[in-house]
Amino acid sequence: MAMPQNSTGDNGFCFTQTLDFSHSSPPPGEGGRTFDAPSGREVCGTPLSNGMASSGTPSPSDSCAEPLCSTTPGEEETQFGKGIKYVSAEGEELVCGWGGFTPGCLQLFNTSKGVLFFLCVASFLQGMTVNGFINTVITSIERRFDLRSYQSGLIASSYDIAACVCLTFVSYFGGNGHKLRWLGWGVLVMGLGSLLFALPHFTTGQYETRSAAEVGICGGNQSLPCAQAASSLSGYRFIFMLGQFLHGMGATPLYTLGVTYLDENVKTNYSPVYIAVFYTAAILGPAAGYLVGGMFLNIYTEIGREMDITPENTLWVGAWWIGFLGAGAASLLISIPILGYPQRLPGSQRYIVMRVSEAHQLKDGSHKKASDPDFGKTVKDLPRSVLLLLKNPTFIFLCLAGATEATLIAGMSTFGPKFLESQFSLSASEAATFFGYLVVPAGGGGTFLGGFLVNKFKLRCSGIIKLCLLCTVSSLLAIFIFFIHCPNMPMAGVTQMYDGSALPGGHLNLTAACNAECGCLQETYSPVCGSDDIMYYSPCHAGCKKVSENLRNGKKVYHQCSCVEKTLLPSPGNAEAGKCTSSCVKRPLLLLFMFVVILFTFLSSIPALTATLRCVSDRQRSFALGIQWIVVRTLGGIPGPIAFGSMIDKSCLLWQDQCGEQGSCYIYQNSAMSRYTLIAGLVYKVLGTTFFIVACFLYKPPPPESSPGSSDASENGNSDLQEHKPSLPAEEDI
Numbered sequence: 001m002a003m004p005q006n007s008t009g010d011n012g013f014c015f016t017q018t019l020d021f022s023h024s025s026p027p028p029g030e031g032g033r034t035f036d037a038p039s040g041r042e043v044c045g046t047p048l049s050n051g052m053a054s055s056g057t058p059s060p061s062d063s064c065a066e067p068l069c070s071t072t073p074g075e076e077e078t079q080f081g082k083g084i085k086y087v088s089a090e091g092e093e094l095v096c097g098w099g100g101f102t103p104g105c106l107q108l109f110n111t112s113k114g115v116l117f118f119l120c121v122a123s124f125l126q127g128m129t130v131n132g133f134i135n136t137v138i139t140s141i142e143r144r145f146d147l148r149s150y151q152s153g154l155i156a157s158s159y160d161i162a163a164c165v166c167l168t169f170v171s172y173f174g175g176n177g178h179k180l181r182w183l184g185w186g187v188l189v190m191g192l193g194s195l196l197f198a199l200p201h202f203t204t205g206q207y208e209t210r211s212a213a214e215v216g217i218c219g220g221n222q223s224l225p226c227a228q229a230a231s232s233l234s235g236y237r238f239i240f241m242l243g244q245f246l247h248g249m250g251a252t253p254l255y256t257l258g259v260t261y262l263d264e265n266v267k268t269n270y271s272p273v274y275i276a277v278f279y280t281a282a283i284l285g286p287a288a289g290y291l292v293g294g295m296f297l298n299i300y301t302e303i304g305r306e307m308d309i310t311p312e313n314t315l316w317v318g319a320w321w322i323g324f325l326g327a328g329a330a331s332l333l334i335s336i337p338i339l340g341y342p343q344r345l346p347g348s349q350r351y352i353v354m355r356v357s358e359a360h361q362l363k364d365g366s367h368k369k370a371s372d373p374d375f376g377k378t379v380k381d382l383p384r385s386v387l388l389l390l391k392n393p394t395f396i397f398l399c400l401a402g403a404t405e406a407t408l409i410a411g412m413s414t415f416g417p418k419f420l421e422s423q424f425s426l427s428a429s430e431a432a433t434f435f436g437y438l439v440v441p442a443g444g445g446g447t448f449l450g451g452f453l454v455n456k457f458k459l460r461c462s463g464i465i466k467l468c469l470l471c472t473v474s475s476l477l478a479i480f481i482f483f484i485h486c487p488n489m490p491m492a493g494v495t496q497m498y499d500g501s502a503l504p505g506g507h508l509n510l511t512a513a514c515n516a517e518c519g520c521l522q523e524t525y526s527p528v529c530g531s532d533d534i535m536y537y538s539p540c541h542a543g544c545k546k547v548s549e550n551l552r553n554g555k556k557v558y559h560q561c562s563c564v565e566k567t568l569l570p571s572p573g574n575a576e577a578g579k580c581t582s583s584c585v586k587r588p589l590l591l592l593f594m595f596v597v598i599l600f601t602f603l604s605s606i607p608a609l610t611a612t613l614r615c616v617s618d619r620q621r622s623f624a625l626g627i628q629w630i631v632v633r634t635l636g637g638i639p640g641p642i643a644f645g646s647m648i649d650k651s652c653l654l655w656q657d658q659c660g661e662q663g664s665c666y667i668y669q670n671s672a673m674s675r676y677t678l679i680a681g682l683v684y685k686v687l688g689t690t691f692f693i694v695a696c697f698l699y700k701p702p703p704p705e706s707s708p709g710s711s712d713a714s715e716n717g718n719s720d721l722q723e724h725k726p727s728l729p730a731e732e733d734i
Contacts, residue, residue, distance in 0.1 A: 132289010162248025171626020184339035190250025191331030197243030276451020290436030406636030411644030446602035481593030486584035
């Protein structure tokens with residue numbers, strides 16, 4: 001335990017009769033021993049816990065908000081007003097600051113809530129950058145730097161590759177070191193990665209594109225857009241990959257050491273709530289990334305330059321780089337306060353004393369090795385530590401269940417906007433914004449609610465696993481909604497013939513008598529919606545000969561379109577740039593059940609994480625989270641988008657033709673997309689349900705603790721060391 005040090009030499013304790021300790025000091029290792037006062041010399045107060053100062057002023061620990069003894073305001077100020085420092089049992093100062101710079105105003109933030117705030121900001125920035133901005137701007141980056149889809153896929157995967165490389169090292173050594181110092185440097189590296197990701201915008205020339213006025217109309221200049229196919233700009237993918245690699249390195253300590261630090265510095269029952277708030281910020285980050293990133297994409301990448309093309313045009317490149325500059329600068333700033341926190345918070349030692357172990361009990365008793373204070377401090381203990389985790393079946397099956405859930409989350413975050421875009425006939429920016437609105441209440445609310453339920457019902461490890469099982473079964477039932485789908489909007493030459501009849505054999509036929517003399521190219525894809533509510537591949541394929549601008553919405557309007565059926569006017573029909581608006585009546589039902597699937601998927605995330613922390617020994621918590629993240633990323637995060645993407649690509653109707661090479665998919669068959677999404681969702685949800693059942697069945701809790709102040713204290717949400725202190729004698733006896 002810690003003893004307070006008073007740098008002014010004043011006695012910081014209050015006794016009814018002064019006790020003199022000046023001639024004797026406790027032997028090494030007994031700095032936290034409680035001295036019993038002789039009869040008639042009762043000590044006013046309770047034994048001091050780690051980092052608790054005997055000051056009358058409020059300390060960062062919530063238990064230290066009241067003075068140890070009742071004094072008048074004047075006496076309190078003279079006795080306790082100066083020079084108090086929080087010192088651990090090993091002599092380490094538990095103050096907030098950088099080196100010798102530890103101003104008193106900073107100590108107001110030296111609390112669990114202060115740490116939670118800065119960690120939430122860091123996780124918000126990480127989620128907004130990696131899971132928000134990246135997914136939103138990847139199409140613009142492909143267009144700007146002439147990248148193929150597999151190259152942009154490598155950029156996205158670089159984050160998970162870096163995390164897998166660093167997780168073992170960071171979680172093992174960081175878990176036994178100064179966790180927040182590792183985390184602070186990680187946030188700083190993450191900020192550098194964001195700035196590096198935006199660098200190519202400033203090192204390349206201006207983005208040049210042809211005027212939209214004459215491109216794509218019938219009889220216009222239909223030159224092949226292959227002149228710059230062999231552009232050297234594709235080499236910038238390595239800069240993007242390096243930036244993503246730094247993102248992965250920097251975020252590695254955040255969800256391993258950060259979670260463990262919170263769990264160690266708060267009450268056991270409050271830990272799920274703190275972790276839930278932390279992860280809720282991480283969920284809100286991607287939602288903000290989708291919303292803010294979509295807003296930035298409506299700004300032209302060359303800011304201040306006048307252009308006559310609109311965001312609906314396929315040649316448009318938005319200001320993809322702004323978000324990375326802002327997130328990088330914010331990450332550098334937030335790393336400064338995180339680096340100033342001590343190795344543990346004042347007063348945290350009492351929570352460690354009160355905690356009851358719920359670690360899975362191995363038959364051979366080898367789990368007791370992890371209780372050794374010297375275990376895990378050297379590299380030679382690394383293989384033994386891995387072996388202990390591998391022998392823990394509950395931990396293994398929780399990792400596998402987490403991997404299946406991570407696969408669905410990764411697939412949803414990557415292809416959720418694309419699913420909405422195809423089903424409801426939205427633009428890319430509209431779909432990203434729409435998906436952001438869906439994720440905020442479902443993902444964020446589910447994450448927080450999961451931690452709240454664990455705390456509300458004071459669930460032990462076995463009860464937490466059963467809650468995860470209930471959530472997984474609920475989302476499994478809701479995923480059957482993908483049996484229904486919205487019909488495709490009719491598109492001439494793609495979903496039907498120009499005369500409305502079915503396509504023979506399902507093959508494309510973009511040429512008809514109405515556009516045969518236009519010389520249209522398949523490489524020029526710019527969909528328009530005709531006045532007959534049928535979509536056309538481009539203004540040229542619709543036979544349009546003139547173009548103007550709609551003053552109300554700024555969209556291009558094409559006139560004298562020979563392929564568009566005449567309505568009431570004798571002249572040929574018109575067409576407007578962009579897709580036709582979908583009027584699918586199943587839209588509310590689809591959105592409702594998608595909300596339920598996302599809600600229950602995220603609802604199990606915090607309980608599953610809490611169960612992982614509970615089923616392993618205290619000294620292995622950080623390392624266990626690191627190993628779990630490796631399993632989750634290797635089996636879920638990395639292959640998840642690939643598996644979902646390959647299945648969704650099977651439903652593609654129209655592929656991009658880039659000078660003879662197949663590019664990305666332009667149009668999907670909605671019925672096939674829903675069917676393949678249902679198959680993938682069912683497979684992973686059934687696997688997740690099975691893994692949770694096995695984990696619950698194999699979990700073997702430790703025998704009930706009979707030591708005083710352990711079991712009851714940890715189970716009672718209002719418990720505190722002050723509730724177990726010896727009763728003071730009556731006031732008249734003192």
